[in-house]
Amino acid sequence: MTRVHAQKTTGHLTMQTALSPSINAESCKLEAIRPATIPERFVRDMTERPTLATALQPPDTVPIIDFSRLVKGNKDEYKSEMLQLTRACEEWGFFQVINHGIDLSLLESIEKVARDFFVLPLEEKQKYPMLPGTVQGYGQAFVFSEDQKLDWCNMFALGLEPHFIRVPKLWPAKPLKFSETVEVYSGEVRKLCQHLLEYIAMTLNLRTDFFEEMFGVAVQAIRMNYYPPCARPDLVLGLSPHSDGSALTVLQQGKGGSVGLQILKDNKWMPIQPVPNAFVINIGDTLEVLTNGKYKSVEHRAVTHKEKDRLSIVTFYAPSYEMELGPIPELVDENNPCKYRTYNHGEYSKHYVTSKLQGKKTLEFAKVESKKPT
Ligand SMILES: COC(=O)C(/C=C/C1=C(C)CCCC1(C)C)=C/O[C@H]1C=C(C)C(=O)O1
Ligand SMILES: O=C(O)CCC(=O)C(=O)O
Numbered sequence: 070m071t072r073v074h075a076q077k078t079t080g081h082l083t084m085q086t087a088l089s090p091s092i093n094a095e096s097c098k099l100e101a102i103r104p105a106t107i108p109e110r111f112v113r114d115m116t117e118r119p120t121l122a123t124a125l126q127p128p129d130t131v132p133i134i135d136f137s138r139l140v141k142g143n144k145d146e147y148k149s150e151m152l153q154l155t156r157a158c159e160e161w162g163f164f165q166v167i168n169h170g171i172d173l174s175l176l177e178s179i180e181k182v183a184r185d186f187f188v189l190p191l192e193e194k195q196k197y198p199m200l201p202g203t204v205q206g207y208g209q210a211f212v213f214s215e216d217q218k219l220d221w222c223n224m225f226a227l228g229l230e231p232h233f234i235r236v237p238k239l240w241p242a243k244p245l246k247f248s249e250t251v252e253v254y255s256g257e258v259r260k261l262c263q264h265l266l267e268y269i270a271m272t273l274n275l276r277t278d279f280f281e282e283m284f285g286v287a288v289q290a291i292r293m294n295y296y297p298p299c300a301r302p303d304l305v306l307g308l309s310p311h312s313d314g315s316a317l318t319v320l321q322q323g324k325g326g327s328v329g330l331q332i333l334k335d336n337k338w339m340p341i342q343p344v345p346n347a348f349v350i351n352i353g354d355t356l357e358v359l360t361n362g363k364y365k366s367v368e369h370r371a372v373t374h375k376e377k378d379r380l381s382i383v384t385f386y387a388p389s390y391e392m393e394l395g396p397i398p399e400l401v402d403e404n405n406p407c408k409y410r411t412y413n414h415g416e417y418s419k420h421y422v423t424s425k426l427q428g429k430k431t432l433e434f435a436k437v438e439s440k441k442p443t
């Protein structure tokens with residue numbers, strides 16, 4: 070597996086790959102990528118290149134949910150926000166949440182420690198390597214062969230909850246406040262996920278605590294994605310198209326970064342315009358299975374920018390690995406026959422993290438008709 074690293078140059082970070090014994094050093098070793106020289110490993114086939122984005126025109130934008138109206142709005146505000154949430158889950162699979170109640174200073178702090186981490190010298194970051202076949206640490210996940218194209222992105226990921234998924238030696242000593250900030254931030258985002266799932270349960274006419282009960286001690290992970298500027302954004306992808314394996318994903322877009330997140334809507338790539346201080350929420354594969362496809366995980370990707378860098382901080386929230394999951398019986402009937410089998414979430418997680426990011430391919434694992442991939 071090749072891992073891609075960043076090195077500080079003139080204010081931004083540029084791409085650099087570290088050597089892994091299994092990879093052809095000549096083709097992958099980059100001290101720093103100079104303008105207009107994009108190594109072959111990053112150059113996408115014509116069909117994958119990010120040229121097809123269509124700007125969303127209001128009212129055709131990802132719904133914005135005012136969380137405070139759900140929690141403490143009057144009856145009318147609550148009702149209209151619940152309708153928006155239902156529409157978001159049914160038609161978009163993505164929405165932005167404003168007035169979520171998480172301290173804005175915490176959003177700034179997590180962004181600061183993430184940036185401070187990515188600007189550290191390569192040697193420092195390499196103390197926390199994402200080893201082949203794993204998804205925690207610094208590097209690039211989901212790379213399994215030398216032929217696979219690389220994303221224009223450096224990642225740092227940590228498993229958080231339950232504690233047994235933690236790998237303490239991967240928690241960085243620098244910046245000093247990194248671990249403390251991740252702990253506090255993750256605690257707040259966990260509560261947000263729990264609350265969102267309560268409202269989502271209500272949109273499905275399920276008990277408010279339905280998901281809380283079904284999930285057991287939920288798995289939570291954080292991933293920080295850093296996208297350096299790229300001289301040829303038309304040739305590369307920041308992050309390959311994929312759907313998330315989680316139940317819910319909570320994404321914070323760094324301030325002042327480029328517009329990079331795109332979702333596949335009606336077969337067109339559409340950019341998500343950042344809304345200040347909002348979280349972007351998306352339905353993951355697990356909710357698609359549980360709702361028997363009523364709420365779908367949506368394919369998304371990240372693109373790069375010629376001058377601007379971009380940071381995203383992503384939280385994955387999913388059921389306990391012990392859980393056996395399948396469509397919720399109340400959501401299966403003759404009009405919506407059972408589309409997914411029952412499986413163990415731990416097995417699905419393993420399948421997810423050992424497959425390359427390729428649209429919604431990993432969900433085939435759960436489909437009734439398809440054969441289980443080998
Ligand atoms: C694009 O998705 C991911 O990178 C990802 C990985 C999450 C994880 C870690 C970074 C650390 C260990 C746990 C975990 C696998 C959750 C997505 O997470 C989704 C995928 C599944 C399956 C899931 O449960 O969350
Ligand atoms: O950076 C982004 O906007 C997308 C990140 C993402 O989709 C992911 O980490 O799963």
Ligand SMILES: [Fe+2]
Pocket residue numbers: 311312313318369
């Ligand atoms: Fe994602």
